[in-house]
Amino acid sequence: MALVIAGERSGVGKTTVTLTLLASLRRRDRLVQSFKVGPDYIDPMFHQHVTGRACRNLDPVLTSEAYIQQCFARHSQLSEYALVEGVMGLFDGISSFPKDKGLMTNDKGLMTDFASTAHIARLLDLPVVLVIDCSRLSGSVAAIAHGYQSFDPRIKIAGLVLNRVGSDRHLSLLKDSLEPLQLPILGVLRRQDNITIPDRHLGLVPTAELPELNALIDRLADLGDTCFDWQRLLPLLKSESLPSTDAINRVSPYSSFPVKIAVARDRAFNFYYQDNLDLLQQLGAELVFWSPLEDAAIPKDVRGMYFGGGFPEVFAQQLAENISARDAVKTAILQGMPTVAECGGLMYLSEQIIDFEGKSWPMAGVLPTSAVMSGRLTLGYRRAVALQNNLLVKANTTVYGHEFHRSHLTLTPTQPLFETSRYDCEENMGCEGWGLPANVHASYVHLHWGESREIPQQFLKECLKVASPGM
Structure with missing residues (x-):
């Protein structure tokens, strides 16, 4: 019970x-x-x-x-x-x-x-x-x-x-x-x-x-x-477990040694489903948490980066002032490091965040667009169909996610990741998501990987292609 x-x-x-x-x-x-x-x-x-x-x-x-x-x-x-x-x-x-x-x-x-x-x-x-x-x-x-x-x-x-x-x-x-x-x-x-x-x-x-x-x-x-x-x-x-064949436990490690992934986690980035983090670990990832607000660089010897959602707009000035961290992120991505960025993470990878007061704050500058805060709330479940092979899913794969943000981008991608529609009425919501550089998956759509373990598997597969530390 x-x-x-x-x-x-x-x-x-x-x-x-x-x-x-x-x-x-x-x-x-x-x-x-x-x-x-x-x-x-x-x-x-x-x-x-x-x-x-x-x-x-x-x-x-x-x-x-x-x-x-x-x-x-x-x-x-x-x-x-x-x-x-x-x-x-x-x-x-x-x-x-x-x-x-x-x-x-x-x-x-x-x-x-x-x-x-x-x-x-x-x-x-x-x-x-x-x-x-x-x-x-x-x-x-x-x-x-x-x-x-x-x-x-x-x-x-x-x-x-x-x-x-x-x-x-x-x-x-x-x-x-x-x-x-x-x-x-x-x-x-x-x-x-x-x-x-x-x-x-x-x-x-x-x-x-x-x-x-x-x-x-x-x-x-x-x-x-x-x-x-x-x-x-x-x-x-009083807790009583439901009878169940627990398929959640049946996840084989993707590699025989830990694959270090830098996970941004601080006051600006903290929207993560614990199940996503668990799956990465079960598949062989070693999660190394760091702060784009406080740390001067990304952690050493990592093969991938994961930026969750959060409130980068609230801490835009502090993020902008940490120039060394922004430069380290951009350099790593341009050198081919696989990177997942959801919502707030996408905003951080853009050229700048323009806050509610209209002030502009430079960000990592990986994506040729800016994130502008506004009063308009974008909210709802999304059905997203992949338009191309990308860091997480193959072309024509359907995933279900959720959007919740008050920002919009000044430019849309020329080769978007997804065609999206509302989950409850199939109203077309247009195309979104950045997959250029090819080692980046940046999207407003939050995904829970529990029913789609192929997603973290694909991510780690790409991370393993990065030269091992010390090589």
Whole structure:
């Protein structure tokens, strides 16, 4: 058994409730594994900061239903307790999906909440705790709870967490309204003025930028010790692995000796799926983490580079001032070093970043384009078809990824990597991605490699072509 934390809509406090549970469990020295529904990078950072264990993303668009079951089984069985944080509202998903993914459907052969929290709860056969924002509710809370309880009989609502309760009188009204439903109230969180996680243009501010985070986690743990019905919650959280043939473990090393890969990881670059990093290591890579913000050069003796997403625009001045690092990256790429750059990484490889104030900051200068910040948000799942053989995939290969950024490029590539379309309606989104030089894969599309192990295999294959250190 494990538990899914779901919301009746976005913004009701799922992440706060999840972190409060995790913080209180860790204070009790409990070993807990967390998961996050969807493609998000930042919420998992907070999970990991609290638990000390990498949070795993559960996303059937980026991977598959089978992969989700394998991933959950593998990682939950290594902990005492397991907790899944949902995405958006419980039933908010997408209604259109490729027919070749072997999906579980309802009696009518349709799934209108694909990739939703409810979809994952059904897939893993887990009970759900529904978080309700009660700040502007009293008697109507019962209608909301009843609707979610009865909407899909396959979903077991184990209980409710009432968030943003204003007073004892308010709580009494809520409890009186909910009593006929016989839904357990598993937690009550009062309105909190001293617990706020700052955010900005792409969501929460990442953990590495919050010097007061530990104090915040302590306050959450204090809250969790008193606001939850632990006698009811602990048995629900107890981890029991799903029976599964764990294909995730069946990865043969690609080489008989470690292949060193420089992975940019600091405040500017920190959007990585842990499964991607794990796969590289399982295939024979030795990951060497470095900082384009702080380090004067890339690590020695590496055969490839990996730049994840993040917030290079926030740290554009510091990145620009580290001239030696920028020059080292450009020189290595021009000398043929295989390099993967996603979103923020792509921006770093461009000629310059133009920030929200219109200031220009020079970057590595590998790609003949500039990244311009704007108020427009590009967001959504993508179906991407490779237009040519490139560093990661062969021509005509289809991959599924996710875009989430507020920048655009001043020039588009003459020989793009992908033709992209929206995942849910096949609307053509145009061509994108840079593959020149040929040893570069730079794209706005974030990829999860769990269901496509050929991608890291191909990357390491190209890295092995680089002359070994010392030659």
